[in-house]
Amino acid sequence: MGRAWVTLALVVASTVVGLMGTDLVLPAVPLLPDALGGDASGAQLVVAAYVGGSCAGLLGFGALSQRFTTRALFIGSLISTAALSWTCSISPSLNALVALRAVQGAAAAGPAVFAPAVVKVMFDEARAMRALGLLGSIESLAPALAPIAGAVLLSIGGWKLSFKVLAISAGVLAVLLLATNRLPQVDRRVGGSYLGLLRDLIFLRYALSQALVLGGLLTFVFGMPAVFVRVLGGSIVDFIVMQVSAIVTFMVAANFAGRAAERFGAERMITLGTMLAAVGSAGQLAYALAGGAETLVITSLFVPVNIGLGLRGPPGFYRAVLASRGDDARGSALVVLGILGAAAIGTALVAPWIEEGTIPLAGVSLVMHAAAAASLALLPRLNVRPAGA
Secondary structure, eight states, X not given: OOHHHHHHXXXXXHHHHHHHHXXXXXXXXGGHHHHHOSOHHHHXXXXXXXXXXXXXXXXXXXXXXXXXXXXXXXXXXXXXXXXXXXXXXXXXXXXXXXXHHHHHHHHTTHHHHHHHHHHHHHSXXXXXXXXXXXXXXXXXXXXXXXXXXXXXXXXXXXXXXXXXXXXXXXXXXXXXXXXXXXXXXXXXXXXXXXXXXXXXXXXXXXXXXHHHHHHHHHHHHHHHHHIIIIIXXXXXXXXXXXXXXXXXXXXXXXXXXXXXXXHHOHHHHHHHHHHHHHHHHHHHHHHHHTTOOOHHHXXXXXXXXXXXXXXXXHHHHHHHHHHTTTOHHHXXXXXXXXXXXXXXXXXXXXXXXXXXXXXXXXXXXXXXXXXXXXXXXXXXXXXOOOTTO
């Protein structure tokens, strides 16, 4: 394995640690009131505080990237995550844990900000899109596998063990990155700003379409456990089947996307993936409006959405970073923040009507996919001439 791919593996592992900060801890949340005092609603803030802190951290690391080196911020993020995770494991109360989780989420956001920009620096466009496909594939496994690992850790060592595992993982990765000393400096632009990026129509073309496609998908995913169990008379197994199918198809498409973009052009793959996701979502809504309730049909209709995201995800994110024009860390931060924001807004919109089944979920998801397609149609393209474009 080449040195660049060793560095990529450490970068990917670091982003997974940030993702696991939510999913690895989830199984322990119901037990926290008994262990630390408080109530169930307070325990839910353990998750919400981490997500809120992560959003603040994304913006913070993007801004700090202009003042400090990528290596210092990336490794500093891991060291801080290790220290805060261990401190979480010795929290004396639920309120203290909630406060620590907000800071932990902010500290752990560093790798998510820098990973796409690091990939851009290390590889040419074709290999960068393949690397981003690999990054997306591995990250897609975290929400599926981390809760299982968290449940095992909970049975072995109680609620504290998940935080200790996070601490050890982040610490080991920091040491390895220090030892290898191969983390490159991402591109920086003097005078860059978040406001400047938000005014840039070319950047918005890629950032908005990426955030809306993934946000629409996540809105559907977040609502389906309740729909399967409470509305359709199914079980959580139906949701697991849908998720496994979604993850597998996304991984296959994402790892094919780089080669496809090299052959057919990145813009074609971005457009094709966006339209395929919209068609799948439209089919889902049509089936719901027709009264369809077969769980396997719902799962089948969700497959094109994941294929579409897989095809457009790597080239779309890469083009968003390119469109940042040297303000790479801020650009990455805005894309990830846009994804989180789109998913949060979509989930909030459908929440009052979740008992109505798949119609509101598919409807909101379709609106997001249509808006993504509109952003591609209305906003200007990036004027580059990489191989295969």
